[in-house]
Amino acid sequence: MTTTVESTTRSEAAITEAEIDAGRRAHELDRTHVFHSWQAQGPFSPMTVLRAEGSRVWDGEGRELLDFSSQLVNTNIGHQHPAVVAAIQEQAGKLCTIAPQHVNDARSEAARLITELTPDGLDHVFFTNGGADANEHAIRMARLHTGRHKVLSAYRSYHGGTQLAVNVTGDPRRFPNDYSAEGVVHFMPAYPYRSYFGSETEEQETERALRHLEDMILLEGPDRIAALVLETVPGTAGIYAPPPGYLAGVRELTRKHGIVYIADEVMAGFGRTGAWFAVDHWDVAPDLITFAKGVNSGYVPLGGVAISRPIYETFVDRTYPGGLTYSGHPLACAAAVATITAMREEGMVENAARLGTDVIGPRLREIAERHQSVGDVRGLGCFWAVELVKDRTTREPLAPYGGSSKAMAELMKALLAGGVLAFANFNRIHVVPPLNTPDEDVIRGLEVLDEALAVADAHVA
Template sequence: MPPPSPAAPSQGSARQTGISSPSTALELDRAHVFHSWSAQGSLQPMTIEGGLGCEVWDDTGRRYLDFSSQLVNVNIGHQHPRVVEAIAEQAHLLTTVAPGHANLTRGRAARLITERAPDGLDKVFFTNGGADANENAMRMARLHTGRSKVLSAYRSYHGNTGSAVVATGDWRRIPNELAHGHVHFFTPYLFRSDFWASTPEEECARALEHLARVVECEGPSSIAAILLETVPGTAGVLTPPPGYLAGVREIADRHGILLILDEVMAGFGRTGHWFAFDDHAVRPDLVTFAKGVNSGYVPAGGVIIDALVAATFDDRVFPGGLTYSGHPLAMAAIVGTLEAMADEGIVENARTVGSEHIGPGLRALADAHPMIGEVRGSGVFWALELVADPATRQPVAPAVVGAVKKGCLDRGLLPFVADNRLHVVPPCVVTPAEVARALAVYDEVLTEVEAGL
């Protein structure tokens, strides 16, 4: 169950400490903070002062229902007491330790993670986040196979480090293409099919044929790994059609290629399963994770490693490491998160709320609003694709998406928008009542925006 709703926020922790006041938060930010993925000059970021459960509030005390989960990572909700307590207890015991030492909290975190992974994936290499998880997974694959190339999707995001951003397929790759050995291919997306398909079965078969040809043309003996987001998130919550991931696994096996599944956004409850691949009958060789493993309370990520890959480094040095690999505070947050999620049925809640409330509610909205071209998703991982013309499926203009975002914020809902999509991605602890509130906001906003077109 989610934590209780908070009482009205106080005047704010910053005011209480006497160090500064909330009125200076934006001033300090604009004077000293350089923001990611942004032109800096015109930024006016919202000030978030506190949160609890599925709500956050700003420095004026105004509340927002957080249907962005920040960056689709606060799976357990804001300020879950068991996670906060776990971090505090660890802080009193040991705040930091070099990664070369053994540490009980790190061992417990690794065990909890591998207990939810397929048999034989028994080791975890901890990183600071999802980007360096993908970075190190690709490194492991290259060293294990002795091959250099990594294949990944055009519709993907794998992080902002050297190889991860080049493995990424979206626009952020292009100004950063400094790493070598990366090849991209198209994955299933029936709504905007690259394969002239009209059914999920056609899309799956033709996407697999396309991948097989890319592998053949690149030279199978040169390919170390295929890297895929199990469910591409930032690219649009593109749930693969039945049989696609199994088909990728078969192609990889045919040529001795490793399969890396990126579960950074899709894992740990987001799709209503511990791992998104649990719903696709496929076993990866390497799994990357971050975000939901501890809801980002303290930065953490990692690679879950198949025994055969791990054995490569039994008598051979693995040439990778991070000062904060397995940081005790991050590990405590993982332990607190995974134990609470299991004890409180939070993954099951995400699955039930998704199937019984979010999915039906969004499909009803689609029936009422021609701007919604498609509804996609599962669990608490959904996207509405917004179109200017239902017949041609032309995407709405950026100004329309901006109006949708503003309309949501004006009504006390914090949305996640990307390109021409509205992503519906609340914490896994979201309640049916909170879903109903959000659906009512979406309905009002879409009605208002459509009337103005």
């Protein structure tokens, strides 16, 4: 059954010369004054965005592009959703900001709506400014709750750019910031396509990955480990869903050893996988859930930690030593209320599930059959990865781990020339459109990807 989704109204007005001139001035000022994240500043030439609406953006020259990236996989409801824009405007007219020790109705309602969506027992929310500080605070809560210090996290993961969060991260962005002083121990994840355990089936991968994890727990000292942090479905690290039984096994091990299980749903949460939270697919209830991005589609910065009763009770009579000036900011929380309401009323989560099952998944599998450069396609909802290789047999990646390549640069250029703004990481293209993208736009984006992959095929050994 097709779910009806009310897409945002597409802008009919053409980009004007005045807008283009203003964009050129903005680009000039950017290069003169702005220091960009995750970039060498000299050779970087960022794309200017003049306008955005629904599943589209317009670049500095007025060119219309299909946003297949949801920016940083956060504009889950697309750009400029009128209900969310109106909610921010209304809140600004009533109460722009207030200190977090005071009650404000937007924060109270946002917390109520979020806890309606979390697994049973996670009934309290601590609001942060984004995903990195959500993970930092979740770990702080776990350490205070358990009286332990060590943190386990997986390789091929990303948990944020602040000091502790980037050390918990298990991808190369950690390397320049890793001084082995944060009490973090990394373990090998369950990753069926590139199994670290020589697995030939998902069942083997689950069994071997869990055995490895328990070995790590025992070797590191169970009574020293405060928390295990795990992206339910890793995002920038590869969108590789856990094999059946893996998350249940992780939950069992954390309970067995008294370790706080933190599910990082910063990217996977709020409908991205076709469920409100990705843990819902595997019926797992963590001790803490961290979130951000899709909670309000990034319209105003917001993140948070959903907290289980036992951890909440630790701080009933004991002061929690942490806070933020903008915790539960009224504008951000009003955007969250409007976003969650719009997602419910317009069936966006159900639509994301349908897009994954009926549109994206089948077409990506067809594309994989046509292109020798495609080693694997995987995902669910509006959360998919196309893993590109030089050789399907050896699975040698089309770009090295931690870097890019001429082949990937050519592919991204071809996608942009086709009118698609894509998300790439190392040797992968991620297919992550907004959850309410019309079917015809998703299909067109996949057709552009299909044509562009001829560029990648030319690099196959």
